[in-house]
Amino acid sequence: MSMHAEQIFPFEEFELSDADFNWFAQKLRSSAGISLNDSKRNLLIGRLRPRIKALGLSTFAEYRSYLQKTPVQHPEWEKFINALTTNKTDWFREPAHFDYLLRKFIPRWRLSGRKHLNVWSVACSSGEEPYTLSILLKHHLFKDESFEILATDIDSTVLSRAKNGVYLRSRIEEQIPKEYRATSFSAGSGDIADWVRVRNVIRENVVFEQMNLLEIPDIYPRDFDVAFCRNVLIYFEQKNIESVVNQIWQHCAIGAMFAVGHSESLQSVKSPWQSAQPSVYLKSDNTTSRASITPFDK
Numbered sequence: 038m039s040m041h042a043e044q045i046f047p048f049e050e051f052e053l054s055d056a057d058f059n060w061f062a063q064k065l066r067s068s069a070g071i072s073l074n075d076s077k078r079n080l081l082i083g084r085l086r087p088r089i090k091a092l093g094l095s096t097f098a099e100y101r102s103y104l105q106k107t108p109v110q111h112p113e114w115e116k117f118i119n120a121l122t123t124n125k126t127d128w129f130r131e132p133a134h135f136d137y138l139l140r141k142f143i144p145r146w147r148l149s150g151r152k153h154l155n156v157w158s159v160a161c162s163s164g165e166e167p168y169t170l171s172i173l174l175k176h177h178l179f180k181d182e183s184f185e186i187l188a189t190d191i192d193s194t195v196l197s198r199a200k201n202g203v204y205l206r207s208r209i210e211e212q213i214p215k216e217y218r219a220t221s222f223s224a225g226s227g228d229i230a231d232w233v234r235v236r237n238v239i240r241e242n243v244v245f246e247q248m249n250l251l252e253i254p255d256i257y258p259r260d261f262d263v264a265f266c267r268n269v270l271i272y273f274e275q276k277n278i279e280s281v282v283n284q285i286w287q288h289c290a291i292g293a294m295f296a297v298g299h300s301e302s303l304q305s306v307k308s309p310w311q312s313a314q315p316s317v318y319l320k321s322d323n324t325t326s327r328a329s330i331t332p333f334d335k
């Protein structure tokens with residue numbers, strides 16, 4: 038036979054040995070906190086294959102030895118992590134949190150006499166969560182009140198999309214209540230008629246920054262009034278969840294509101310956060326000791 042078998046059956050690139058899978062999974066866990074169990078094998082194969090092709094390599098084993106020889110500051114490590122993060126997000130996702138913010142939290146926050154609200158969208162993905170917060174606060178805060186939103190994520194690709202602030206018009210129409218659309222987005226025309234751009238008035242209060250939850254900078258503000266950390270802890274191991282929620286607590290002001298995803302149970306997580314309603318917590322002033330959070334996700 039004149040042709041090599043792999044020229045006819047180019048299957049080799051799809052093969053992933055247990056040793057290679059475990060190595061990639063371990064690297065992802067130690068650098069980003071994200072745990073992939075064996076059921077995520079195909080996900081890893083599908084997500085890393087474009088990296089292997091982009092580098093002109095042909096097997097997972099070659100990609101592993103490429104990374105092994107590559108210093109951690111090299112951009113390929115960032116691309117490796119970007120490829121393996123799950124960035125699914127939506128506008129107005131899990132609306133009960135926004136409802137709590139507007140109806141319960143802000144009226145109570147006003148009683149403190151403060152006029153400036155500091156908000157942290159902790160794993161903001163492509164921007165829908167912080168821009169949703171910005172749209173709502175622009176519409177519902179009083180004229181003499183102000184806010185700023187720090188929006189962070191580990192993934193530099195989604196952060197670029199978030200900063201760009203351009204979204205599919207159809208998603209806006211499906212997910213955003215009509216009363217907010219015209220004042221929050223400008224529509225494209227001609228070739229870009231399918232797209233809209235977040236208006237400056239909504240963007241100006243949002244700052245995007247790359248941040249790894251395993252390395253929350255000590256210099257981050259310590260006075261966030263609102264922190265949303267939704268649909269990311271689900272990928273983390275217990276010890277990292279505990280460390281992250283406790284660090285977020287340290288960076289929040291007394292009285293702050295903290296939201297996690299609806300499917301993220303903090304059951305058995307040791308933390309001083311006080312449960313307010315399912316997946317919403319408060320930093321009360323009598324929580325100097327680390328108490329166990331009451332189970333809620335049932």
Ligand SMILES: C[S@@+](CC[C@H](N)C(=O)[O-])C[C@H]1O[C@@H](n2cnc3c(N)ncnc32)[C@H](O)[C@@H]1O
Pocket residue numbers: 068069070071122123124125126127130159160161162163166189190191192195248249250251266267268269298
């Ligand atoms: C499923 S999205 C959730 C986005 C948004 N919070 C929501 O609920 O719609 C999870 C985000 O967490 C980010 N992420 C994963 N590991 C992270 C880490 N170690 N530090 C910061 N962000 C991380 C991912 O890049 C991804 O954009």
